[in-house]
Amino acid sequence: MKFTYLIIILITIQSCNNAQKSDVETLESTTQLEEEASSTKEVNKIELQQKGDYSRLFAKDSNCKLSLDEVATIFALSSGQIKTNIEEMSPCRFNITYRDGGEGYFAITVSALPNKSVQKEIENKLSNSYQKDFIKKSDTGDHYIFKHPNQGYLLLLNPNYDNVVKIQYRTMLVSDLTQTQLEILEQRGYHTANYLIAKYQD
Template identity: 30%
Template structure:
């Protein structure tokens, strides 16, 4: 009777060990059943998706906009139209090899200087890096132009705006300068108007040069 009991115990242990072994073998087999390269393919897909995040559908040919020129990118009349002001509110101050400054008198009778210049980077990779870094930084304001094909990146401190299009290696820079000659400080509404004017100029430039 005692011998039969021992034999039964041994049989149960053997069955238990066999069951565990089969379970481990099944788990190993399931793991090995994943095709080689599956994980690598998934990683490549993610990277490809990240690479295409900055791509925008182009609405025109902007070769002339991003080309070097001795002429100002906008005339006095064009800049006035971009801002919705009269021609007599805009005055061209300087033109140095196509880098131009305009003196603009706002409706509230305060004056701001706006500059339009070409940044001669000559490298699409730098433009792409500027777009990517701006999109990742919550402190930097990056908008898409009204045309939907250009990034408008604002410097968080100096307030200038860069027109960044990954199809071209040279961005356009729109600057602004307020000369506080009489001690008057801009109100928050006036600062916002100045800020929005840089975007108006940017969008007007894109539409004016779209071919």
């Protein structure tokens, strides 16, 4: 009888050990999955520390975000080389005559987009294997700037605000521009984005 009890006790102990081992393995597996999920979330997480109030920057109104003189300064041209071209569909557009005699245009528009859609747009671009190479933080570190790879414009996005600011720094047709000229115009576009952030930071 004692032998039988001893067998039962040993079996019970073994069962408990197996159960504890299973619980530990399950806990370790769950912890690992949580860490992996947390790591993935961290990669796609929008981490921007806001440096001010940018309500005026993203406000959709009839006022142009830049004056003619400001555009001239950005492009290192005289005011006489830039002409304001007010159109109903594009109230903030400028026709530009460059120093080499070439012509182009520059425009700023604010497009309506709900805040949640702005956040989703940023997340998609950050996680997309192709588009992530064209999005970066602003100089202030509290906005994202996305460059369209071939259409000559930038998008200024802030996950805390509705709407998107579009900066068109050249036309889509650029067959008559050299690579150096294209790079200069692109730099003007980025300069404009950071200038707007500084100007409308409250």
